[in-house]
Amino acid sequence: MTGAGGRAFCSGGDLKTYMPWRRQLAQEGNESTISFGGMTLPHEITKPVIAAIQGYCIAGGLELAMACDIRLSTADSKFGLAEVRWGVLPGGGGTQRLPRLVPVGYALEMILTGESITAQRAEQIGLVNRIVEAGDLLDTAFKVAQRIVENGPLAVQAAKKAVQQGLSAALQDGLTLEAALQRQLLQSEDAQEGLKAFAERRSPVFKGVAS
Structure with a gap:
């Protein structure tokens, strides 16, 4: 799974349209779990999923990446869950998956401050598996996938x-x-x-x- 173009893997939902719609649903009592095409639901996806991340991986984008099994990143990528800055929480699995991927203190720092971290920091805390050159990102992802397929x-x-x-x-x-x-x-x-x-x-x- 990867983004289109090099600027962002995914920067989440549009706060001007998406979150007001979610707020309306909540007020009507019809709020449902955020699913991002079903990827972030607790369904069992038997196939391994690899995220090839370049650029911004923010909010719902990071939640989508965390629902993948393996995360590869370019050095210019940024990672963050900024939802608390706007009065809501990371509702697509962010509060649950991040503490399962990195130490709880690091997860809470990201979630409670809303600040983004660099790819280098993401690699240090275990959020991404490795950093690769931008030109090698997809090739590396396919090589990892091929190695899995051989098993x-x-x-x-x-x-x-x-x-x-x-x-x-x-x-x-x-x-x-x-x-x-x-x-x-x-x-x-x-x-x-x-x-x-x-x-x-x-x-x-x-x-x-x-x-």
């Missing part, structure tokens, strides 16, 4: 599920989930092919077949 699809989906669901569970529950998913994978044709390919010193040919 067992069932294993990738299961590993993502284990991480995401485990983060909101007690450690013992997460370990139980991990063990259950591993049992399922070990019974799959993909696991059989992967182990066979390792023994034969060749690249596996996965089919995404559970059993």
Whole structure:
């Protein structure tokens, strides 16, 4: 996922039109969860999603990026959740995802001050995975995607599920989930092919077949 052009990944909703509409909905009792095309809802997206970020990644744009699994950024990018400056809070998952991605103190500083941070700072606190040259941004994102695609699809989906669901569970529950998913994978044709390919010193040919 990336933005069009180099000025911004996404700078969020238009405060002159979008937020007044949201306010009207709230006053009418019809307020609903912000979804950004469904990306920021708590639905389980089984496919890995990579954000290639260049330029401003602000408000709803950052919430959209945080809903992705991997974030790559150019050095000129800016990140922030400025909603409190205008009397509202980051309502598209910002208050929930940011503290899960970075230490709580850093998350609260960004959320409560509304100030933006540089790409370098975002990398330091773990908000972005790495900074790359602007000309290499999409190529790097596709290379990461290709590396993921080469792995067992069932294993990738299961590993993502284990991480995401485990983060909101007690450690013992997460370990139980991990063990259950591993049992399922070990019974799959993909696991059989992967182990066979390792023994034969060749690249596996996965089919995404559970059993």
